[in-house]
Amino acid sequence: MTWQADVEKKATSACQQNPLLPPLLLALLSTLRRVETLCQHCSDASFSRGKLLMQSDLDMAAGWLSKQINDLELLLRSGVLHQSTAIVLSRPNPSSSKEELTFFIKDLFTRLQIGGLEFKRKGLESLIQLLSDDDKSAALVAKEGNVGCLISLLDLNAHDSLRELAVHAVSLLVSSGDLPRKIVFEEGALGPLLRIIDYSSAPIKEKASIAVESITADPDKGKGLHSCGVHHC
Structure with a gap:
């Protein structure tokens, strides 16, 4: 069995255990195949592709490998690899620890x-449900979750459905207390929210406005609003 076939077999087996792992393994397999091809070209004296183009291809492949390895490390560190088998876990009940x-x-x-x-969509929906049903969970979300990742989904280049859900989640988060509001502000949410207000449709603008109002309720953070408004941060 070749190493490629071995990876494919393990990815197929992993699909039955955790749905996040197979796409990562298959993407890694694709990159490794690309790297193998590039290595063969590098050792082939008859290969006519220019050195600069080859260097560019190698740099791109190295970037892909780095990202895929980081994603795998994140999955391993998270602890969900051995415990999660659904697209999204069932939300803990009020008596959960x-x-x-x-x-x-x-x-x-x-x-x-x-x-x-x-x-991502299911994850955001579950996050919104959690914050809607239990506003006390917001502090734990702010401390234990990667708020920066949530903020990145506010970008105008993000998928429309994800951006709308992310705005809703952020508006709930910043309305739930000082700590979540502080962390969301420090992660740089103000600029993306203002751009959403400027360029998006009415429903999403409303939630973005609620979030901005909550963030800027603190006078110190209000200065950030002025700065973003003037300089389009």
């Missing part, structure tokens, strides 16, 4: 970071 809620939050944010569109 802090540890169970923390694991749920980490699982959601792992999916937001490395999952595909459906994983």
